[in-house]
Amino acid sequence: MPNVKLTDLVLRDAHQSLFATRMVTADMLPIAEKLDKVGYWALEAWGGATFDSCIRFLNEDPWERLKKLKAALPNTKIMMLLRGQNLLGYRHYADDVVAAFVETAAKDGIDVFRIFDAVNDPRNFKAATDAAKKTGKHIQAAISYAVTPFHTIGKYVELAKEYAGIGADSICIKDMSGLLKPYETYELVKAIKKEVSLPVEIHSHATTGMSVATLAKAAEAGADILDTVISSLAMGTSHSPTETMVEIFRGTEYDTGLDINLLLEIAAYFRDVRKHYKQFESSFLGADTRILVSQVPGGMLSNLESQLKEQGASDKIDAVLKEIAVVQKDCGYPPLVTPTSQIVGTQAVFNVLFGRYARLSEEFEGLAAGKYGACPAPKNPEVVKKALEALKIEKEITHRPADDIPNEYGKLEEEAKKILGTPAVTVEDVLTYAMFPKVAPDFFKKRAQGPVKFAGEEAAKAAPPPAKAPAPAGGPEKYVVNVNGTDYNVVVQSAGSGAFSPAAAVSQAAQAPAAAPAGGGGGTVIPAPVAGTIIRYAAAEGEQVSSGTTILIIESMKMELEIKSTAAGKVHFLVPAGTQVTSQQPVAEIG
Numbered sequence: 001m002p003n004v005k006l007t008d009l010v011l012r013d014a015h016q017s018l019f020a021t022r023m024v025t026a027d028m029l030p031i032a033e034k035l036d037k038v039g040y041w042a043l044e045a046w047g048g049a050t051f052d053s054c055i056r057f058l059n060e061d062p063w064e065r066l067k068k069l070k071a072a073l074p075n076t077k078i079m080m081l082l083r084g085q086n087l088l089g090y091r092h093y094a095d096d097v098v099a100a101f102v103e104t105a106a107k108d109g110i111d112v113f114r115i116f117d118a119v120n121d122p123r124n125f126k127a128a129t130d131a132a133k134k135t136g137k138h139i140q141a142a143i144s145y146a147v148t149p150f151h152t153i154g155k156y157v158e159l160a161k162e163y164a165g166i167g168a169d170s171i172c173i174k175d176m177s178g179l180l181k182p183y184e185t186y187e188l189v190k191a192i193k194k195e196v197s198l199p200v201e202i203h204s205h206a207t208t209g210m211s212v213a214t215l216a217k218a219a220e221a222g223a224d225i226l227d228t229v230i231s232s233l234a235m236g237t238s239h240s241p242t243e244t245m246v247e248i249f250r251g252t253e254y255d256t257g258l259d260i261n262l263l264l265e266i267a268a269y270f271r272d273v274r275k276h277y278k279q280f281e282s283s284f285l286g287a288d289t290r291i292l293v294s295q296v297p298g299g300m301l302s303n304l305e306s307q308l309k310e311q312g313a314s315d316k317i318d319a320v321l322k323e324i325a326v327v328q329k330d331c332g333y334p335p336l337v338t339p340t341s342q343i344v345g346t347q348a349v350f351n352v353l354f355g356r357y358a359r360l361s362e363e364f365e366g367l368a369a370g371k372y373g374a375c376p377a378p379k380n381p382e383v384v385k386k387a388l389e390a391l392k393i394e395k396e397i398t399h400r401p402a403d404d405i406p407n408e409y410g411k412l413e414e415e416a417k418k419i420l421g422t423p424a425v426t427v428e429d430v431l432t433y434a435m436f437p438k439v440a441p442d443f444f445k446k447r448a449q450g451p452v453k454f455a456g457e458e459a460a461k462a463a464p465p466p467a468k469a470p471a472p473a474g475g476p477e478k479y480v481v482n483v484n485g486t487d488y489n490v491v492v493q494s495a496g497s498g499a500f501s502p503a504a505a506v507s508q509a510a511q512a513p514a515a516a517p518a519g520g521g522g523g524t525v526i527p528a529p530v531a532g533t534i535i536r537y538a539a540a541e542g543e544q545v546s547s548g549t550t551i552l553i554i555e556s557m558k559m560e561l562e563i564k565s566t567a568a569g570k571v572h573f574l575v576p577a578g579t580q581v582t583s584q585q586p587v588a589e590i591g
């Protein structure tokens with residue numbers, strides 16, 4: 001039997017799982033030379049939530065990160081995690097956008113495309129797999145692992161055979177939540193290897209405490225490649241330590257042949273780097289056996305904590321974990337991996353905050369209606385009915401969802417040109433806009449400022465500037481300043497007041513929390529049900545609306561939520577589009 005190979009996830013999934021994907025490229029490049037000498041099968045360094053985090057939080061161009069890493073790792077394959085027809089966003093894209101993305105990623109440095117679909121629908125692999133074939137790069141088809149009545153070894157073997165048939169070069173069992181048990185893993189790998197003559201890679205998080213034993217049994221069963229993380233960023237919601245697995249296998253037929261001393265040097269480097277991101281650390285650092293029931297992926301745990309903190313509901317984490325199991329069942333047991341983990345998790349938060357299915361995110365409606373593909377099991381018909389009514393469609397979608405999406409790259413390119421104000425745009429910028437059209441415009445404006453820093457006192461300097469609200473010509477300038485997690489409205493008089501001083505604004509903000517105008521018309525005030533960003537109005541200022549009419553859309557927890565009027569009358573908006581609002585802040589008045 002050949003020796004076991006290792007893929008290290010330190011540059012992507014480790015920090016996604018442990019500190020909300022905040023690691024900057026500047027903390028990766030100094031250690032790249034040593035990483036390149038290890039002899040890994042691959043280094044996972046791109047995809048997943050890194051793209052989103054780069055432009056949303058780090059002010060980094062993710063394409064530039066990829067190019068720099070490729071130059072710094074000439075001897076090691078770079079792997080990316082690609083969400084099939086979803087690419088790196090939260091919706092399905094047209095086939096021409098998928099093709100452009102894969103081609104560009106290959107050109108800029110990706111050697112291995114780990115492609116998965118959240119609901120394991122093989123139809124959602126086709127566009128990405130076809131595009132990857134044309135690049136000549138390695139295609140790894142990943143099976144999203146879940147433990148439900150509808151996920152059996154036989155089903156997984158069937159999927160592996162289907163993926164091999166569409167052109168995969170290897171198969172990955174992607175265990176996002178640490179649910180793979182050692183002996184069941186042994187049986188699963190044996191069964192797949194018996195039917196499929198492709199290398200098998202095992203990806204299992206350490207969240208439930210089983211991963212080291214699981215990887216050991218996977219190797220015994222014939223797994224060819226194992227996913228690990230350098231020890232200083234391992235365990236907790238991350239993965240099994242690379243050095244631990246190297247030593248477990250040393251001197252056996254599974255010996256990796258990797259140099260433990262070099263690995264220890266790398267571990268020491270990342271031990272120091274981790275200190276830069278303490279503010280983002282997940283509190284789930286040990287084994288959390290609640291996940292055996294909730295099946296929440298490692299990376300999702302830290303995000304859920306952050307989301308609940310933003311909503312002022314940190315104490316609701318246990319209730320949300322229990323509710324996730326309910327929502328997952330009602331949606332037909334989709335495996336919980338991005339984007340379904342985000343969709344199901346956010347809906348569970350909404351259920352806990354507002355009552356079960358009292359409010360649906362736009363993405364949850366799409367999942368329930370079949371817009372993300374066929375889920376493994378029948379769904380709760382009442383939930384499907386509610387989603388169909390909200391979307392104004394008659395029946396659940398049963399064909400390949402992307403068949404309904406006409407080519408859109410040209411349209412996105414023209415929109416990107418307008419946003420950037422240039423006659424030509426790079427393919428990379430078009431694709432960045434395509435992935436996150438609400439976040440990209442702001443990123444393009446700030447990109448020249450360079451990435452944020454999270455080392456010591458530099459973290460304070462890296463804080464984003466105060467958000468400036470529109471002001472009438474010659475009138476006072478208004479800012480929203482965030483102090484210790486609370487937003488404050490600050491008004492700066494322009495006449496004789498001099499330049500805006502962030503320090504003075506923060507001092508002023510610390511004395512008086514923000515309060516949106518009450519309206520003064522004696523009408524019905526509509527509060528924001530959650531903290532988030534008002535991304536657009538759904539009605540015109542002064543428009544006559546009925547009770548139940550959607551008046552604006554809030555983006556919260558990366559999902560879109562419709563805010564409806566609770567009375568009939570003329571709508572008057574109290575905050576402009578683009579404003580970040582807190583939970584229960586008045587956003588409109590009906591009178």
